[in-house]
Amino acid sequence: MITADRPPVAPEPTVPSTAVAATVRVAAKRVEADGVVSLELEAPDGARLPDWTPGAHVDLVLPDGTTRQYSLCGDRWDAHRYRVGVLREPAGRGGSAYVHDRLAVGDAVGLGGPRNNFPLVPAARYLFVGGGIGITPLLPMIRQAALLGVDWELLYGGRTRASMAFVGELAEHGERVRIVPQDEHGLLDLRGFLGDPDPGTRVYACGPAPMLAALAAATAAWPAHTVRTERFVARELGTPARDTAFEVELARSGRTVTVPPGRSVLAAIAEAGVEVLSSCRQGTCGTCETGVLAGEPDHRDSILDDDERAAGDCLFPCVSRARSDRLVLDL
Template sequence: MDDVVSLQVVAKTAEADGVVSLTLARPDGRRLPDWTPGAHVDLVLPTGITRQYSLCGDRWDAHTYRVAVLREPDGRGGSAFVHEVLAPGDVVGVGGPRNNFPLVPSASYLFVAGGIGITPLLPMIHQADLLGADWRLLYGGRSRRSMAFLDELSAHGDRVQAVPQDEHGLLDLAGFLGEPRPGVRVYCCGPAPLLAAIERACAGWPPHTLHLERFVAPERGAPARPGPFTVELARSGVVVDVRPGVSVLDAVRAVGVDVLSSCRQGTCGTCETTVLAGRPDHRDSILADHERAAGDCMFPCVSRSCDDRLVLDL
């Protein structure tokens, strides 16, 4: 588990309808850990709620982090607290940063964002621009008023195509992507229908062209092992029985071992845990095939065990 540090909210800014950004810094002014485009942090609110947000500020600013938070009326209370209660001067816990959505070196990028999915792409665009790569952005939202950071993006001119749905309809992915060709990396973040549409649109492209970050996990099949299994916590010396229908995360917490978590869907990576023995049944949306095959880590919020015994570094 990453150490959680206390950071102060030094600015809170309305970026669009339903979107505010928070600028965070150490109260003593010391530098913050470095990060790379695509990274996120875990925001631990004073209520105890933990939520994951992409870093969307200047990665070369060693003293502040910026995140943006969409108000979600049907959420679990984190975004409402940020919008309604959190204020400059307040202190929050921050875990990370960690990066499950890294920017792979390339001479050419196509970026596609839907709504708040623009946040991880902002530092990617800055990096691509800094390195002189060829890049373009297609950015969609419900309306222009709901689309955050349009002013910042306007500095890039016609490399940025903003498409408010109430003015222009849905994104023309096929027209933006063009014909399949090698040497291009496509990065997309946004709601599930957009991700499904771009997966279809990129089906004929070379392998490893498309890189996605998901807010919501896709449907999963039945677990590899339908019955109970045992989890041994190597550092704690505790053995836990995990019953069907109970997550490893909840079973571990029930015996007093704390594991930082956020999404509980296998999409954010906050609860990543080292596997010392046994074969995990990976049910996350993060690990690549070769990482799953290695079997040396898992996300206990969703993943389970293929064997009757699993040993974790907890």
């Protein structure tokens, strides 16, 4: 996951940040495209880093104290190095600018995770669609598919060829990869690439919101569970299911908290003195996932699919609220 450094919709009181499981150092920093750099990270003592699977991301706590989420896009079989890609966001809150302009080889960075909200499931065939920096979580998926000998293709779009990272790395896959700079070829031909719905094919996509909206329209007739997307910018939240206060019971601590309109569950819990780890506060990173024991959540995240929302057994309190008068959380 690549965060877009966008400000939250409304200011919230400070809540505990993501867990920092380790400290890593920047082992290498490279320019990958116009506005994109990659970082290679390693433990200061050369120790093994936690294992991860394609689609995983990590939280990086930068030296200035900001926390950002980035997809792991290196070799998952390299136990001693992680690689991430960072897009410069001129209109952001400064995290990407810090990485581009100030973070240097040898600098220490806090590390949280890895965690995976975008796992690659077994399939007979994969179709990958990447837009801009959204190529990063797809790179290890492609390597995994190639390793397993599974049929796959990639459609990769960007504003210009020069702005598209890792194109040279993808060239080794030949005709399986279609590179489509918008200034040369226009918008992605999603329907032509996807073809007819196929229950044996899984579609994985990551990119900007307009591309994902076009993909949703192009795959409207595809069977359930065959299309999975990841967003690096939170989807439009829309109006909450209810505009009145509701109660949240914290089952393990025995407290009950009232969440008023305009206040997140996360903020209300923090004000009551109960710590919940969080990071993005936009419903994209998954850090604050919390179990629901009773009640009906109003899911407002950009992570869960329709079946996971219908199950109602978890929520992300940084953005989600309640449809019922009361929620009981596993806290």
